[in-house]
Amino acid sequence: MPQVSMTVNGKAASGEIEGRTLLVDFLRDNLGLTGTHVGCDTSQCGACVVHVNGKDVKACSVFAAECEGAEVVTIEGMAGPDGSLNAVQQAFQDHHGLQCGFCTPGMVMTAAALLQKNPKPSESEIRDYLEGNICRCTGYHNIVKAIMAASGQDAGQVAAE
Amino acid sequence: MYAFDFERPSTIADAVKALGQDDAQALAGGQTLIPSLKQRLAMPSKLVSLAGIDEMRGICVDDGGRVCIGGATIHADVAAQEHYPALAALAGNIGDPAVRNRGTIGGSLANNDPSACYPSAALASNATIVTNTREIAADDFFTGLFETALEDGEIITEVKLPVPEKAAYMKFEQPASRFALVGVFVAKHSDGVRVAVTGASNGGVFRWTEAEEALSSNFSADALEGMSADASNMISDVHGSGAYRAHLTGVMARRAVTAAG
Ligand SMILES: Cc1cc2nc3c(=O)[nH]c(=O)nc-3n(C[C@H](O)[C@H](O)[C@H](O)COP(=O)(O)OP(=O)(O)OC[C@H]3O[C@@H](n4cnc5c(N)ncnc54)[C@H](O)[C@@H]3O)c2cc1C
Ligand code: FES
Ligand code: FES
Numbered sequence: 001m002p003q004v005s006m007t008v009n010g011k012a013a014s015g016e017i018e019g020r021t022l023l024v025d026f027l028r029d030n031l032g033l034t035g036t037h038v039g040c041d042t043s044q045c046g047a048c049v050v051h052v053n054g055k056d057v058k059a060c061s062v063f064a065a066e067c068e069g070a071e072v073v074t075i076e077g078m079a080g081p082d083g084s085l086n087a088v089q090q091a092f093q094d095h096h097g098l099q100c101g102f103c104t105p106g107m108v109m110t111a112a113a114l115l116q117k118n119p120k121p122s123e124s125e126i127r128d129y130l131e132g133n134i135c136r137c138t139g140y141h142n143i144v145k146a147i148m149a150a151s152g153q154d155a156g157q158v159a160a161e
Numbered sequence: 162m163y164a165f166d167f168e169r170p171s172t173i174a175d176a177v178k179a180l181g182q183d184d185a186q187a188l189a190g191g192q193t194l195i196p197s198l199k200q201r202l203a204m205p206s207k208l209v210s211l212a213g214i215d216e217m218r219g220i221c222v223d224d225g226g227r228v229c230i231g232g233a234t235i236h237a238d239v240a241a242q243e244h245y246p247a248l249a250a251l252a253g254n255i256g257d258p259a260v261r262n263r264g265t266i267g268g269s270l271a272n273n274d275p276s277a278c279y280p281s282a283a284l285a286s287n288a289t290i291v292t293n294t295r296e297i298a299a300d301d302f303f304t305g306l307f308e309t310a311l312e313d314g315e316i317i318t319e320v321k322l323p324v325p326e327k328a329a330y331m332k333f334e335q336p337a338s339r340f341a342l343v344g345v346f347v348a349k350h351s352d353g354v355r356v357a358v359t360g361a362s363n364g365g366v367f368r369w370t371e372a373e374e375a376l377s378s379n380f381s382a383d384a385l386e387g388m389s390a391d392a393s394n395m396i397s398d399v400h401g402s403g404a405y406r407a408h409l410t411g412v413m414a415r416r417a418v419t420a421a422g
Contacts, residue, residue, distance in 0.1 A: 002167070019167035019208060020198070042196055046259065055237075055262040061195045062263065063188075065167040066210055110258070131339070132257025 006070045008033070009077030017064045024048045024059035026067075027074060035075040035105050039134070046133035049106040049113075050074045056113035058132070075105035078112065088112050088150045095155060097146035099137035107133050111147045120151050123158055162198045166207040173216060173318055177293050179209045180314040187211055187316055189233055189268035192260050211267070217318055220244070228324055232267030232291075232317040239266060247328035247421070248286070251278050251346070254332060256339045267317035270302070273309050273365055275396065276340035278332060280366040283320065284357035285328070285346035291319040306365050325350050327380070329420035331413040333360075335400055343406050345369075345413040347421055353377050356414060361406040363394050372414050382415040 005014035008031060015030040027033045027050070036059055039047035043061040050059045051073040078086045085093065088111050098104045107130070114121055114129045121129065126147050127140070135143060145155040170176040179185060186205035188194055189212070197203045211217060217233035220242045228244045240253035240261060255261055255269075255278055269279040270290060283290065283299040290297045292315045302310050311317070325348035332344040341360035348355045354376040356369045375384040389411035395403030 019165045020162045022195075041199065043192060043260070046257070049259055056259050057262050058259045061191055063167065063191070063195070063208075063210075065169070066188075066191075066212060068169070113258070129258055132259050 002065065004064050004068050006067045006072055008072045009074060013072075019063070019065060021064045022060055023050070023052075023062040023064050023067055023072070026064035027059060027072075033074050033076050037102055037105055039102065039106075044132075044134065045103070046106040046110060046130075047103050049109040049133070051109060051113060054116075056110055073109075075108060078108060086112075088115070088147070091146040091150035091155075092143070095142050095146040095149055097138065097143045103133060103135040103137075107135065107143055111143075111150065114147070115151055120153060121147070123148065163201065163204045165205050167210065168207060169210045169213045171213050171215070173214060173293055173316070176209055176211060176214060176316060177314065179207070180316065182207060185209055185314070187271075189265040189271075190235065190260075190263035192256070192264040193268065193272050193274070211265075211316065217267070223321065226324060227289075227321045230266055230320045230322070232319055233265050234267075236261035236264050236266070236269075245286075245322060245324045245328075247325075247330055247346075247348075248282055248322065251282055251330040251332075254278070254334075260339075266320055270320065271309060271311060271317055273303055273307055274340070275306050275362065275365045276335070276338070276342070276344075276360040277366075278330065278341055278344055278359065281344055281346035281357040281359040282330060283322070284366055284368060285348040285355045286322040286325060287348075287350065287355060288320055288322040290317055291321060292317055300368075303366050306363070308365070323350065325355075327421040329417045329422075331417040331420060333409050333413055335360075342400055343409040343413055345410060345417050347376070347414060347417040349376070349380055349421065354380060358390060358410050358414075361390065361395050361410055363396055369410065369414065376418065380418065380421075382418045385411060385415050385418065387411075388414075 001016040037047040039045035048059040149155040184206040188208040188210045211233045218231040236252045288299045327349040330346045332341045335342040344359040346357045356372040359366045392403045392407035395406045397403040
């Protein structure tokens with residue numbers, strides 16, 4: 001079976017895969033990083049979003065073999081080494097940006113990618129960027145508030161459309 | 162998904178060689194192909210990834226002023242270029258950010274989904290599709306639903322698009338799939354107007370010649386007042402009837418002309 005090697009959350013990771021092994025299955029099954037969720041498996045929901053070479057992608061729609069040599073960051077790589085939450089994670093907690101939490105890893109990874117490109121997004125830019133992330137619980141308002149707060153903006157301004 | 166071998170060449174020549182073997186298939190962004198593999202709609206013996214081929218990525222402008230985009234360039238990079246703003250806007254509205262970070266212009270054109278955005282840009286811009294063996298005019302490239310002029314094993318290496326004087330794309334989005342229910346790309350070139358419609362027809366992307374004629378003498382939304390495309394060969398499904406799509410074609414074309422300025 002072919003071998004794949006990549007860097008995951010700053011650490012070297014390698015394993016045996018098949019051509020058809022998806023990145024999300026390599027992360028969850030080979031590496032035991034089960035924080036990356038599979039909601040739909042059809043590239044609709046965004047629960048599986050991780051960063052590959054700095055870009056947010058759906059890990060259910062990328063093969064592990066395509067990530068040979070890549071830098072991958074998952075939700076497990078977001079908190080500090082002592083377990084302290086990063087700004088986006090902390091804001092999701094403070095603003096009740098999750099209920100069941102199933103969509104949250106993908107939401108946090110997508111929000112982090114947005115803030116890397118656009119450190120002070122407007123509310124509509126945030127809603128636009130979350131186009132591919134589906135949440136069945138929160139109604140999105142608290143997620144948008146959390147991302148406003150994580151970018152140092154006033155979360156109280158978010159309109160409940 | 163059925164099992165397959167995986168190859169990741171770094172040159173076009175090696176990719177073409179790998180694709181010459183039985184049942185091998187190109188993999189670009191995988192945003193269409195991976196879901197199809199999961200549904201067992203495709204069953205290649207080997208996937209040849211185009212993502213590691215540097216000579217197939219990137220954007221430049223040639224001596225004739227055409228924007229030249231490598232076949233494996235992702236939607237996000239097309240959205241970020243400034244040479245052709247209407248094309249950037251189209252690319253920036255495909256799917257969602259994660260799809261735009263993987264999906265490619267070559268994959269979209271080769272797939273020729275009847276609801277995809279890029280085919281309308283290629284047709285309205287009068288683009289040239291460059292493959293490993295030849296150059297194909299957009300007018301000859303799209304041959305029907307999910308059908309193109311590409312031969313087995315032939316890959317799109319580059320797309321060359323003349324930049325119109327004025328252009329805009331207007332998409333009426335099907336909110337569940339994020340594809341176009343109807344999308345219209347209007348382009349005013351120095352030698353005439355081209356109008357391409359996606360999402361609407363059973364034959365895939367097409368040029369709406371009546372609108373082109375009306376706009377060639379008067380490039381304004383008024384010139385299209387009351388016009389709608391022929392409904393007889395329009396897609397009819399749960400999302401909209403053929404008559405509705407024909408009506409939307411007129412609405413989107415007028416909005417596109419107004420947006421083009
Ligand atoms: C949630 C979601 C929303 C989307 N929304 C939209 C939308 O609004 N508008 C839109 O236009 N598209 C949309 N798409 C489709 C997206 O743009 C795809 O990326 C694109 O259609 C296919 O490109 P790809 O690079 O992913 O190709 P792949 O999926 O890798 O390949 C598609 C096909 O093209 C072939 N191929 C790939 N590259 C080449 C090449 N260079 N030469 C020859 N053949 C090649 C492959 O063999 C395969 O048959 C959406 C997709 C998803 C998942
Ligand atoms: S599991 Fe990947 S997008 Fe839903
Ligand atoms: S919190 Fe339950 S799906 Fe988003």
